[in-house]
Amino acid sequence: MLLEIKDLYVKYGNIEALHGISFYVSQGEIVTLIGANGAGKTTTLHTITRVPPPEGPRVSGGDILYKGESILKTEAHAVVQNLHIALAPEGRHIFGNLSVEDNLTLATYARKNDSRVESDYQRVYELFPRLAERRKQRSESLSGGEQQMLAVGRAIMTGCNFILLDEPSMGLAPLLMYDMFRTLRKLNEEGMTILLIEQNARLALKFAHRAYVLDTGEIVMEGPAQELADNPEIQKAYLG
Numbered sequence: 230m231l232l233e234i235k236d237l238y239v240k241y242g243n244i245e246a247l248h249g250i251s252f253y254v255s256q257g258e259i260v261t262l263i264g265a266n267g268a269g270k271t272t273t274l275h276t277i278t279r280v281p282p283p284e285g286p287r288v289s290g291g292d293i294l295y296k297g298e299s300i301l302k303t304e305a306h307a308v309v310q311n312l313h314i315a316l317a318p319e320g321r322h323i324f325g326n327l328s329v330e331d332n333l334t335l336a337t338y339a340r341k342n343d344s345r346v347e348s349d350y351q352r353v354y355e356l357f358p359r360l361a362e363r364r365k366q367r368s369e370s371l372s373g374g375e376q377q378m379l380a381v382g383r384a385i386m387t388g389c390n391f392i393l394l395d396e397p398s399m400g401l402a403p404l405l406m407y408d409m410f411r412t413l414r415k416l417n418e419e420g421m422t423i424l425l426i427e428q429n430a431r432l433a434l435k436f437a438h439r440a441y442v443l444d445t446g447e448i449v450m451e452g453p454a455q456e457l458a459d460n461p462e463i464q465k466a467y468l469g
């Protein structure tokens with residue numbers, strides 16, 4: 230097991246957002262956590278990436294293990310630099326006044342003597358040819374879909390081998406969504422482990438290996454993605 234979430238309780242102030250959730254991700258998998266708005270999906274990712282309070286959540290019980298060791302005391306920068314886990318956040322958080330290329334370069338700041346940086350630029354531009362075409366453009370001039378690609382590209386440029394994706398389909402037209410997910414699958418086939426958070430359950434279940442359903446801070450169902458997609462209860466509640 231690469232990542233193991235064990236009976237995790239999380240709070241914002243006095244309000245509990247996660248009520249003891251457990252799940253795991255093995256190396257090489259695409260695992261998805263699906264659930265409605267407000268279910269606690271982003272909270273889960275922010276807890277793993279150790280976003281500190283006040284913006285971030287506070288763990289009040291349970292544990293997060295990475296390669297068998299607790300990372301609850303690991304700071305956010307060390308999660309990226311030492312554990313090689315990167316978050317592609319919802320809402321993108323790119324620097325609009327910088328070019329596409331400069332946004333990618335910023336993500337490499339901790340990789341001073343890493344000879345793979347050059348080939349990672351190539352990798353990002355091959356995965357997302359639109360970014361290559363627009364590499365000198367200011368990022369604020371990109372479409373929503375291209376900004377989403379840039380968010381994923383930036384995560385790749387950190388040198389991560391485990392990527393956490395917060396609703397990569399958000400705001401994308403259907404065709405671009407499929408493009409994005411096909412690219413994510415390719416990235417996975419090249420060795421990237423992926424934890425994918427999605428409100429778009431139909432799409433997420435199509436691309437993931439395994440899935441968990443998060444409902445107001447609790448995991449209510451889990452299994453192979455295909456099995457969940459075929460489950461009448463899931464279809465009624467999430468694929469309607």
Ligand SMILES: Nc1ncnc2c1ncn2[C@@H]1O[C@H](COP(=O)(O)OP(=O)(O)O)[C@@H](O)[C@H]1O
Pocket residue numbers: 241246264265266267268269270271272273283284285
């Ligand atoms: N920074 C925050 N401060 C207080 N409450 C928050 C914060 N972020 C999220 N919450 C609350 O935690 C719950 C889960 O939110 P979130 O993890 O953003 O859900 P999702 O990503 O599934 O839409 C919601 O009730 C939300 O209002």
Ligand SMILES: [Mg+2]
Pocket residue numbers: 270271272319395
């Ligand atoms: Mg969210």
